[in-house]
Amino acid sequence: GGVRLGGLLLSLLGWVCSCVTTVLPQWKTLNLDLNEMETWISGLWEACVSQEEAGTVCKAFESFLSLPQELQVARILMVASHGLGLVGLLLSGWGLECFQFHRPRGVLKTRLCLLGGALEVSASATTLFPVSWVAYATFQDFWDDSVPEIVPRWEFGDALFLGWAAGLFLALGGLIIIISACLGNEDGPSPWTAVNGPRFLTKINGPGV
Incomplete structure (x- = not known):
């Protein structure tokens, strides 16, 4: 239970x-x-200009189709990652020991945790892929020989490193939940054996055994 809560x-x-x-x-x-x-920054939804005297001024992108392909895909996958991660958190939370169910707890809790952990791993993939794609496109543009050296180049922003950390946390958390559910299921007694085992032996050996 403690390991599962940590995940x-x-x-x-x-x-x-x-x-x-x-x-x-x-x-x-x-x-x-x-x-x-003066510093320019660009994200998925807006571009900003930061100046020491005037502060930061941002403007939202007017059209989704006018964005580069990697930013279009990043928008879709990042939003999908939030949905998968949220559903995975809810399912994994319901699989903790503090929740009680009418049906055998071990079976239902294991299934909830396995599904929740799988969703967290999926959320990790849908986070790491767009972040890595944007980083790769930025890297290619930075070392593009066809662009004159005098032209400024885009570089990695802090959000990319935070996105890599988020994907790593989601992957580790999901794997910990899955492993703890599998080990807990193996260590615990089977509900069928605990309930039906003695009754089955009575039918075979007789009531006096």
Whole structure:
């Protein structure tokens, strides 16, 4: 139970980090050599200009279809990751020892935890894939020889590193939940054996045995 709770908390941390990653505009940053006091940042939903004197001014992207392909896919997959992670947290939470059910607890709790852990691992994949794709596209553009060296290049933003951490937390949390459910199911007695075993032996050996 303690290990399973630890996996749930780790998954919750990854889910929160994934949500913050989606909202943050610091997916890509650009620093201008001509004006070091001005920094451009770009995310999934908006682009911002940060200046020391004027502050930060942001503008939302007007059209989804006008975005690069990696940003379009990142929007869809990150939102899908939030849904998978939330459902996985709910199912894994219901599988904890503090919840009681009318049917045999071991069977239902194991199934809930296995399904919840699998959803957390899926949420990890749908987080790591778009973050890694945006990072790869940024890396390719940075080292593109066809672009003159004088042209500023986009670089990795802080949101990418937070997204990698979120995917790692989700994966570890989901795997811990799955492993704890499997080990708990193996160590615990079978509900069929505990309830029906003595009755079955009585029928074979007779009531006096």
